[in-house]
Amino acid sequence: MTTFLSLEPIRVLLYLVGICAFVGGNAAYLVLAERKGAGRIQRRPGPNEAGWAGVLQPLADGLKLLAKQVLVPPGSDSLLYRIAPLMVMAPPLMCLVTIPFGDTVVARNLDIGLLFVFAFGSINVMALMLGGWASRNKYSIMSSARVVSQNVAYEIPMLLVVITLLMMTGTMDLQEITAQQSGGFWNWNIIRGIWDFKAGHIGANLLMPVTFVIFFTCMLAETNRAPFDMAEAESELVAGAFTEYGGMGFGVFFMAEYANIVVGCSVATVLFFGGWQSPVGFLSGGLWGVGWFLLKAYALIFTVIWVRWTFPRTQFYNLLNLSWKILIPVSLFTLMLTGVLIKVPQWLHHLR
């Protein structure tokens, strides 16, 4: 049995099905979680009619969306209009291939995992732009333009932060990055950056918590989540790039948003919070690891939901200013700081 499951084609197929099921089910139930969370924040119960406490609500929503016709507005570019939802869904699925959910639970561990994730993560913006462009709607086109400039602005600090972490970890292999953070929460990168307990000397980046905040902010902006949801600014641009989409066309965009959140939070978990490592040092192998990973990732996801229902939306130029004037300089500074903190002790060592 074990040998059968570990056959390469079978393994690939299983992971493919697993990832698709995970993304689909996760998106459906994150929508429910979001609505329930919003309900809690707004002092109301949220959806509670379909099934026990509303657990069947995603099913009802999904069926309703599936049953609706996907209308292609006259005069739109019908090919691009249909391709866009596919393009928005594919990148997060690809990213999940290399995310290590546990010490053995990873579809394909790649040496360049981190690069892979960010390479595919960037395609997302193209899909939103295409969708908005092909819709032939003024609101959608304005939204497309916003999405592009927003993503360009936020890609830079995000990648600077990632480079900072790369200098610290010395590898792009997500499994190895996780392995470096074993042994308890004090060894997670967010603390290891300040003081390396394993090596017993100062860490590579004293501003690690700030780095994490920058990463998290950029992730919110990249996934077009409030308070940076310029793509779907419903009080300004009706529904932004998705204005003309109906039925499952819209549903796929919606699912992709949640899939992107999962990818973003998973990467944050791996990079800053030790991936599947246990916070106490033991109970970290096998299914425990998967449990820890999901716990950490979902804690971040709930933070994302919490932020959305707490803050008003930023204005577009404030958003760009935040990136160009605060996030990029600060992340450049942390990058330099990391370089200094890594190199100076090495020189000192050589001198001795």
Place this chain on the structure above:
Amino acid sequence: MIASKESLPSAAGAGDVDHPTRSPDAPQETFVLNLGPQHPAAHGVLRVLMTMDGEWVQRAEPIIGYIHRMHEKMGENRTWAKFLPNTSRIDYLSAMHYTHAFVGAVERGARIEVPERAEYARVITSELNRISSHLVWWGALLLDLGGFTPILYAFDDREKILDLLEGLCGARLTYCYYRFGGLYNDVDDAFLKGTRDFVRHLKPRLRMYRDLVTDNIILRKRLENIGPISADMCRKYGASGPVIRGSGVAYDVRRAEPYSVYPKLDFQIPTYPAGDSMARYLVRMDEMEQSLHIIDQALDLIPAGPYQAAKVPRVLKLPAGDYSFAVEAARGRFMVRVVSDNKEVPYRVKLRTPSFSNLSLFEEASRGMILPDALAMMGSLDLVIPDIDR
């Protein structure tokens, strides 16, 4: 820092970093954006025909009339009393003030003395209505800015006001509580006690709103220096209410043309000189506190006695003449002018509504703003579309 003036699209300037202008080299192409009549930010059936230059508004022309219901003409073919319920449908969010103006104009014409108790009750209910109206505005503005949660808190508080007023007159929104010479119904002890409880309840809530929402940096960035309206522009377009008070002019009908028992009550007129959207926001937030203060005093001062003037004829005939009565409604100065030719039916009913004037300055004030700012400014004007179209 002032965005709307310096960033006129035609002006070739670098602009402020926070509010950059278009590049002078960019091609001079514009497109027309029909904002509304079905648009989430229009709060009703307002249509704004926007000539856009990219994200910049070059010209925003409000097109009104989608829910015109001919209230003024209706006034000319029904008796004085039969027109009374119409007034509360004009601005459904501040119905008390609107009925007050019409009732006041008729009382002036018919020389009806209103008992003291009724006047105090009118002040209490009017101020409650002002608070409920401002709460709706507050929630809706935050909704325009993309904050979803505040409106549910605001409606939670507003619900309490609606319950109180429902207990008095049976209506929750379009009240017809004031009658010629007094009230439909006496204010009972349950209402007075409930109002006291509500005042106690809302004070800490307003503090919470200030801490959670007003001081939020995103909100401040969205409203400060956005859509400045000078006092001159307010005068030019006849803007009133929180809009003119947000431009530093302490004009309040309750003080400028005192009516009811307002002269006996102590309250301040909150003004902010900045004239930006934040100033209008803060004026309304302060007004809610002032309204609570007025209610507090009125509850202490309300005398016992009749709530309705004796001998008001069932079918009124106003002596020939021209009578007007202005009130400070939640959105500004609302005035009813009635002309009587000594018949049972008015000769003319003229309604001067504040939202109409407040909207008319939008075209000038929004020039050169970017779309989200223009909509934030529109939200800060607190428009009620039936009040514009009436």
